Each structure stands twice: as C-alpha cells, then as structure tokens.
Amino acid sequence: MADVTERLPYAISRKLQSTVDQVAARNGRHIDYTVGGIPFRLRLADDSPLTLETAPVQKAQQDTEPEAGEQTLAGWWLRSQASWHEGAGAKYAESRGEVKETSRFLDSLNVDPWTAGDLKLLRRADSIATSGNLSVAIVPTDTGNTIVTGQSGAVRKYTDLGAGPVADLYIGAGVSFTNVVATEVYWFAAGNDGRVYSGPTTAVTAAPSVWSLTGANLAKPTRIFWAKHRLWAVNGHKIYDVNFQTPGTTGAPTATAEVYKHPSASWEYTDICDAPGGVLFSGHGDGASHLQRITLNNDGSVPTLSGATTTAILPSDEKALRISSLTGSLVCILTSKGVRVAAAQASGELVYGPLFLERDVELPPTAKPALTAAGRFWWLVWGDSQAVYRIDSSIEVDEGVFAYASDMNAPAATPFVDVAVRGERPVVVTSSGGLVCRHETELEAEGWIRSGRIRYRTEEPKLFQFVDVSAAPLQGAITLDVLNEADSEIRLITWSKPGTGTLATASVGTEVGPVRFMSVKLTLTRASDSISGPVIHGWQVKALPAVKTQRVYTLPLECYDREQWASGQEDTDGYAGYARDRYYGMRAAEDAGGVVVLRDYRFESPVGELCKIEGMRFIQTQPGSPDRLYGGFGGVLVLTLRTLT
Secondary structure, eight states, rough: OOOOOOOOSSSOTTTTSSSOOOOOOOOOOOOOEEEEEEEOOBBOOOOBEEEEEEOOOSSOOOOSSOSSGGGOOSSSSSEOOOOTTTOSSSOOOOOOTOSSSOOSEEESSSSOOOTOOOBBEEHHHHHHHEEEEEEEEOOOOOOOEEEEEEEEEEEETTTTTSSSEEEEEEEEEEEEEEEEEEEEEEEEEEEETEEEEEEEEOOOOOOEEEEETTOTTTTTTTTEEEETEEEEEEEEEEEEOOSSTTTTTOOOOOOEEEEEOSSOTTTEEEEEETTTTEEEEEEEEEEEEEEEEEEEEEEESEEOOOOEEEEOOOOOOOOOOEEETTTTTTTEEEEEOOOEEEEOTSSOEEEEOOOOOSOOOOOOOTTOEEEEEETTEEEESSSSSEEEEEEEEEEEEEEEEEEEEEEOOOOOSOOOOEEEHHHHTTEEETTTSEEEEEEEEEOSSSEEEEEBBBBOOOOEEEEEEEEEEEESSSSEEEEEEEETTOOOOOEEEEEOOOTSSSOOOEEEETTOOSSOOOOEEEEOHHHOTTSSOOEEEEEEEEEEEEOOOOOEEEEEEEOSOOOOOOOOOOOTTTOOOHHHHHHHHHHHHHHOEEEEEEEEESSSEEEEEEEEEEEEEEOSOOSSSTTGGGGGGEEEEEEEEEEEE
C-alpha cells in the first residue's frame, strides 16, 4: 500500500498539481475544487448533485433484550441506578458483563446501602463510655445484648449494649486485658503478664481461673480465641492450647505449654480463627507472612493436635494481621495493605483473591486493627481511623472481591481499635478507651453517597442535561450535587417538602460540560424527630454526545483529458492522460489512508478542510476523448468525503 510520502503507483505527469496540498494558482483557469492538491471541476446534473450533510453522531442500535430497559429508548444517553447493595469501590458507574445495571458506588458516609432498592441513613453512633476500655467481646446469648470489655486492671460487663447496668466482673490490679473472648457462660481475658484469666459472665469473681503461658514474651501481645470448643492463645512465635477444666474455679495458676513454636524466634503470630477441620493462625516475620493450620485428630478418646502446616503465603510486602472465618469455607484476611478473602479447599489449602478495600498507605506497625464476623458479614476497623467497614460475604462482585461499605463513624476524632457485633449493631473501642455503639433508633444527622464516574463507556465528551431522583414520600431532605472532571461539587437542588413522592427533575445546565464524565452525589438529611429520614429508590442521568460535528460531502467531479468551461471554451490545462493521472492520483491518496485537504475555489479565498476519503466511484458513459488515447479514459469521479475538523 502506498504512502503519501512514497511514489504514486502510476506515474503522474509533471503538468499535474502535486498531491501535497497547496492553494492552486488560478491563472485564469476554472477550478472548483482541489482534493489533495489535485484540481477538479464540478459536473452537476439532476442525477449527480453535490450534497453536503451532517454526519450522524449516534448509530442505530438493535434491541435484542427480552425486557424493556434503557437500551429500548432512542435519543438520550441514559444511566440509572436503582440499588446500592453491591457496595463501594466502583470507579465507574457502568455495567459488568451480563449485568445490565450497576448496584455499586464509589464511596459513602453514614448511609445504609444493604437493602436492595433502598438507600437510607444509618442509625447514629452513640457513646457508651469515654475511657478505660481496651477490648470488647459480645456474650453470645439468645436474648440480651451483654458485652464484656477488657480494661486496665478490670474486666467489665455492660448490659444491653450499654443501656443497662455496668458491673466489674473482675478487678486485677496491675494487669491490662488487651483481648477478651466470651462464651455463653464464661469470659476469657488475655493479660499483659503472660496469663489468661477466666470467670463466669453472670457474676463477679474475686478469684478467677488463671493459666500461665509458659515462656510467654511479655514484650509481645497475647491474643486468644475460642475455636473447636477449645481456648487458643498466641504470643510471639508460640501457639498455645489453653487446657482449662472449669473456668472460674479458685486455685493456683496452671501452666500451659505451647502446642507449636515457629522455627524463627522473630516470627509473630497475630490472630486465630476457626476453619474447616482445624484452626488457622496468621503471622509474619523474616520478610514473610503466612497462614498456618493445626488440625484435630478425634480418632482416639482424647483429641490430639497436629503440628502447624502452611496453608497460604502472602506476597512478601504484605503482612497478615487479623483473620476471621464465615460460611464454613471463607476466610477474611486483614493485611497491612487491604483485605483479601480466601476459600478453603478440600486439601486444607487456602486460595485467596485480590486485594480490595485497599489502603492509600500501608497500615503502620503501631496501629491496632480488628476484625470480627456475625451472620453473613465481616466488620473491621483499621486502628488508625474513625471508621467501621462492613463486608458482605454473600455478594461476590468480582472474582474474589466482595461487597463492602463504610458502616459507622466515630462521634469523636479517636481511632477505633477493636470491634464486636450484636445483631448488626457494631460496638467499638476507641484509642482513648471509649466505647461507641450504634444507637437503637436514632439516625445519623446526615449522610452521603457518591457514584462512580458516569462516562457511558467512552472517553468522548458528553453534554449532561438532567438528573432524576426517585424516593419514598419525603421525610427530611435530599440534596443533589454533581461532580465534574476536576471533582468540584456543583449544587443542583435540595428537596425538602415533607411527603413529596415525586421529586422535580434537576437540570444540569451549562455548568457541567462538555466533559468526559460526571459523578452524582446524594446527601440525605434526617427529619426533625431524629428517627425518620429519606429513602432513595434510584437516580437517572440523561446526556447527549458532544462530539464535534462532522459533515459528509458527495462531489461529482469531471475527470476528462480535456474539459470545457461553461462558455464552451476548452480548458488549456488538459492533455492526453490528464484524466488518468488525476484518477490514479486519487486512488493513491485513498490507498495511503485517505486523509486529504479539500479546498473550495468557488470562494474568493479557497477554504480548506481536512477530510477522509470514504468512497470513490468512477462513471464513464462515453469515450473520454475524441482521439481515444489511453483507451478513451474519462468520465465523472464521484467522491464521498467526511470532514475531520
């Protein structure tokens, strides 16, 4: 294929203009157009008119869907959202694969997206206590909402998530309880003295059961966990099976030897969780981070424990800090860089997915993250922020990635360092020792949600025109903002009339666009009674393409060796082979990519437009020249050109 910089495949006479565009000198000649520098005159007739029309921006689409939807409508470009239950993290508000609509969003604060088709305010965070607490556990009873907290020098019980009486279950001067676990009957607390303490959750005890962890490193934290009807502990590079008999009985402390000791003394076990057929342990050291598994053999009268076997190895720059299991085979891994979910295989191996809920910066070593499971959800806190996140194990939005969203935020600017959950009500411990719990009835004063970028799967500019929001009869207020490419918020409207069931369409106007993308932000404000608020059912954005207009020329051009002016005078530019040279010159331009400059010489100053040759048609109905040189080549050359500017 020829290039415009190469020789043309057919030699052009020196008498012909160059294919490199330049304004041709008229010198008394009759020229209507030059195409790529080659001169032509129009050959107008009823059956060969010159036409100039606007090229269509949108192509016709065929609707093959079995149900009506946005793809059914003509004209507007539409993007809608009618649910948010697939969680945060969606950079773009676009469908996935076979899914025709998205149920994800970018981020949120103080809103509840977990009910499909409804978006509403979360109940507010309520302060239960302001100081003294280090850790928290839920007492798993069928009724009641009792929590147990570890403190400096005490284990304390809060009844009904802080609304009921508060009592010290145990006073232990000089001991800080940094990790607590509760069963239906007993509490267990890990002390900073290398011991594990236990007593009944129903009564105060002055003399708890105590187990000493043999060889415990007091410079390392101790974590305990109830799994497989046993109490486990980790400290430094050691794993312990706390072989208790009757918690809460009096007597001298009992020594507990380790079940397994990691070969590297620099290793640190960080957490414990239940797993199919065994117990999982997370840890890191020597530039590596692993998950290990200890299994129970129940063939004999007394269960025996295996050694620790590695079930998963994390990337070398990532540390496993907390682990928690759900639904039998899924394990959530909170790492120094984000969250991974692993699936347990029949072999006992763990296959984990990609990072999600990724941190902007790696979690600092001083942070105290926490992770817990309840129902189908995981809840986590990072230890360096005032936020609780919820992960839904039942919604896998991508392979290995699960739905998540911000779920509660602190009323005070103190990081959350521990979390427990009862009936979807998280209870957190703050770094200052406070306790914060989700209020039973009152809503957050305000919350917001932001969509991903609306770009209609193209980077071409758009003119965003209207936004519609549907909601239940209004309680409180809804504010609509849009964000442009610079992430600047533009306030469009606030709806606040009580009981309004149909909200007015908001006009975007000229304040946004033309732009490649736009985002929607909805702010929900509760009603004056504190227990009522707006419920949003969906939004829809209408836009039009803002692609620069293109036009299509259809030019019938004379292409003979010798041509005549309207007066009948023969054009002096003609020569034998003139038609042939111009025809093959245009073919060469088309083969080279078809981009040429079209100049209109019917104006005083020849107007030039960059065009693409979209088609060529040569029509010959009679000999091209009387002397029939070159086969009598000559006729009408019909060019179809699309403007590019």
